[in-house]
Amino acid sequence: MLLDIGTLLMSNGASTGRVRTTVNRIAEALGYEVELLITSRSLMLTVTEENGSDYTSSVRRTPPHGVNFKLVSGISRLSWRVIEENLTVEQINEDIIRLTSLPHYPRLVVLLLVALAGASFCRLFGGDAIEMIIAFIATFSGLFIRQEAIKMRFNPYLAIVFASFTATLLSGLPFKLGLSGTSEHALATSVLFLIPGVPLINALTDLIDGNTLNGIVRGVNGLIISFAIALGLMVAMKICGI
């Protein structure tokens, strides 16, 4: 059960320190002592009963990382409830199943709002109305392609290359065809929805926290994502001849 919580947190965008605190909090409330070994792809823990009479160890693989803050905040609330309401193990298990089955936002809402974010970026960098529309369309299609690629179980980095390629191509073409005077703003902003913000910020949090190894792993992950974006961008730009 504790392994479930730890791996869920780790794979959905919580920092190493947060995983440790939350698992410790729940274990303490249930009357156990727990020692953790946290790496980015697996989680190992030893649970000891408080009087030291019995202990058990276990290892679990962490699923591939994604971001789902609803789950992170849900488990954080759950851990407080464990302390305050003295939940039993069964109740906690039920709650975790409920949390993992919570729905994401509807796909169309996600696509539209992220596309709106892309258009907002374009405005912030000084683009005009036409460029904003271009950025909106490019972001929308780019995210759509990424979701489809992930559904087809492509390598996640490859999915990002596809997405950045599509977005750049769509924002570069109007310029190529002479529909829009400048392309710079739309081009620069149409791939921004792919930036690895969570891995990079978590990497720094881990590094400051003393979890150096996990911080480096996350940082390298963010770096590879950036290179994937750049690769898609470059190929599409060569095609558009910019």
Place this chain on the structure above:
Amino acid sequence: MSLEILLLLEKGIWFGFAALGFAVLFNVPQRALIIIWLMGATGGLTKLLLMHMNTDIVLATFAGATLVGILSVSAAHNKHAPPLVFSIPAVIPMIPGAFAYRMMLGLIKLSGTATTSETYSQTLGETASNGLKTLFILMALAVGVAIPMLISRKETIKKIRHKSDADGG
């Protein structure tokens, strides 16, 4: 002057929307969405205002990110969610996309089309400048957000100890 303020406020609205888009992408709980919109707008406006007063862009971004980080701690207490749920979507609109893009463009030029030594050194200079700006702004963002989060977590841990001590006693 009033026109400038209006223009700033308009940008604030866009900052908010950019933050909102990322919040939805990261599947943030619904009750946090409005707060994130406000925090994105506040952080962005802080940065723009400081830049308006001739502050360096790196320092202005750092101030904006720190403000978001501090706000996220109180938001976390009110809405019962970890601070990073609020702070990460709210600082993402401040990411230096334009600089990063120009750096990429420069790198591509350097590897291919810049032939004469004069254009080469000019492109090299521009690329290095844009790249360094990108790097430092990113670091300012991450550190600005992370510092208040680290402080707040210490407070939370203290609270737990307090509680278990009280239970034991």
